[in-house]
Amino acid sequence: MATTSKERTRLAGDPHRPRYHFLPPANWLNDPNGLIHWRGQYHLFYQHNPLAAHWGVIHWGHAVSDDLVHWRDLPIALSPTPDTPDAGGCWSGCIVDDDGVPTMVYTGLRDRVQRPCLATSDDDLLTWTKYAGNPLIAAPPPEFDQNEFRDHCIWKTGDTWYQVIGSSVPEVGGAALLYRSQNLRDWEYLHPLCTGAKDETGTVWECPDFFALGDTFVLAISPIPLRKSLYMVGSYADQRFTPASIHDLDIGGHFYAPQTLRDASDRRIMFGWLWEGRSQAAQDAAGWAGVMSLPRVLSARPGGQIEFRPAPELAALRGAQQRWENLQIEPAATTALDAQGDSLEIIAVLAPGDATSLGIDLRRSPDGAEYTRISYDRAQQRLEIDRRRASSNDDDQHDIHGGALELADGEPLRLHIFVDRSVIEVFANDRVCAASRVYPSRADSLGVALFAEGGAAEAESIDVWKMGAVW
Numbered sequence: 001m002a003t004t005s006k007e008r009t010r011l012a013g014d015p016h017r018p019r020y021h022f023l024p025p026a027n028w029l030n031d032p033n034g035l036i037h038w039r040g041q042y043h044l045f046y047q048h049n050p051l052a053a054h055w056g057v058i059h060w061g062h063a064v065s066d067d068l069v070h071w072r073d074l075p076i077a078l079s080p081t082p083d084t085p086d087a088g089g090c091w092s093g094c095i096v097d098d099d100g101v102p103t104m105v106y107t108g109l110r111d112r113v114q115r116p117c118l119a120t121s122d123d124d125l126l127t128w129t130k131y132a133g134n135p136l137i138a139a140p141p142p143e144f145d146q147n148e149f150r151d152h153c154i155w156k157t158g159d160t161w162y163q164v165i166g167s168s169v170p171e172v173g174g175a176a177l178l179y180r181s182q183n184l185r186d187w188e189y190l191h192p193l194c195t196g197a198k199d200e201t202g203t204v205w206e207c208p209d210f211f212a213l214g215d216t217f218v219l220a221i222s223p224i225p226l227r228k229s230l231y232m233v234g235s236y237a238d239q240r241f242t243p244a245s246i247h248d249l250d251i252g253g254h255f256y257a258p259q260t261l262r263d264a265s266d267r268r269i270m271f272g273w274l275w276e277g278r279s280q281a282a283q284d285a286a287g288w289a290g291v292m293s294l295p296r297v298l299s300a301r302p303g304g305q306i307e308f309r310p311a312p313e314l315a316a317l318r319g320a321q322q323r324w325e326n327l328q329i330e331p332a333a334t335t336a337l338d339a340q341g342d343s344l345e346i347i348a349v350l351a352p353g354d355a356t357s358l359g360i361d362l363r364r365s366p367d368g369a370e371y372t373r374i375s376y377d378r379a380q381q382r383l384e385i386d387r388r389r390a391s392s393n394d395d396d397q398h399d400i401h402g403g404a405l406e407l408a409d410g411e412p413l414r415l416h417i418f419v420d421r422s423v424i425e426v427f428a429n430d431r432v433c434a435a436s437r438v439y440p441s442r443a444d445s446l447g448v449a450l451f452a453e454g455g456a457a458e459a460e461s462i463d464v465w466k467m468g469a470v471w
């Protein structure tokens, strides 16, 4: 069911444009919106500027998939309407099934004012009719920042709808405000579902997403100014969420504003926006910017972290496979594999042995001048993505991002990696995700190599698949 529009064809030759991550036919993408499994199909809406490869007047783009892998573009679902509460943009929101009527709640922007707006569809999510009574809520309660009131997560308990909206308590920190309704149109403010301290979880919470994984409650937030998304795991009682622990949703520095859906098989699936790591001029010249992460299937792990796995459906894209077993990785040199590609899936199971750090280089040129390094430091129990030599273009980002990954005694480092031209997405030991963006300058930066430092390590197994394109 893949489609190829003229614009997709025009841009397909760009060596940095992903081939199996979702992105619009052209121009700008940011947050995933309105994720829903509707009548057997996955609907992915997204914040979209259809006119340019930079953020601007935001619409809702729309794509649909039978299998979470192949996407078909549908017409833009939502556009700003002059002289109404969304005249300046249709910002992030969600879609729920209101007794058979797909109903979206999104943030309408007019001047600086952000207000919840509603629209419904009677043709299976293709076209949307905006509610004449918009906005749904006249203003946030006075104790919250009047200019930070956006992004919506809605669920139903019994006959009652609950809605969480991202906000801020001035001088204190981010907040997720809780409302309730019987009809999705008239909303009563209850209290904050949760608030944070600015030094810990930022000043404004964008894109709150509240859901349960079994008995575990999770609040995902995208806090300003942290430029990353967090999840809190905790308890929910008396309509208040009490966090027990806070974790990064992704340590790669490029994953933001995620949203989840629950599908018909009761899986909780997350998509996030992978922003660019190159200059705005380069994005404008490319004619596209912003990529959706792969679908990540979430479950609760004992001990309060989330388990993240790539959706198993992605295996449909696997082509030719290479496999190595029991490969020695000598220190102080790289062990290049006879594997090449800018569209690969790799599963590497690495036993650290005597090494103090170890990992894998991707998008590596034959002379080793360009590469992006995924490395694990055993003493610090830290996983990093190092882009200092990812490209020779000074305008691209050249930095290191990372975070904690604690391995149990004897637990190998298991890196499940997706390389998709300018996207590298890593699932480490099913519990730490790291997504990044790289723009190698050389056409031959296609290699894969292993490395160890401080002692020898061993690759228990490495599987590499060539990945097909979905467009």
Ligand code: DQQ
Pocket: 030, 031, 047, 058, 091, 092, 107, 150, 151, 206, 207, 222, 256, 257
């Ligand atoms: N992006 C949207 C907002 C949201 C922010 C606007 C997060 O609704 O708060 O495009 O990236």
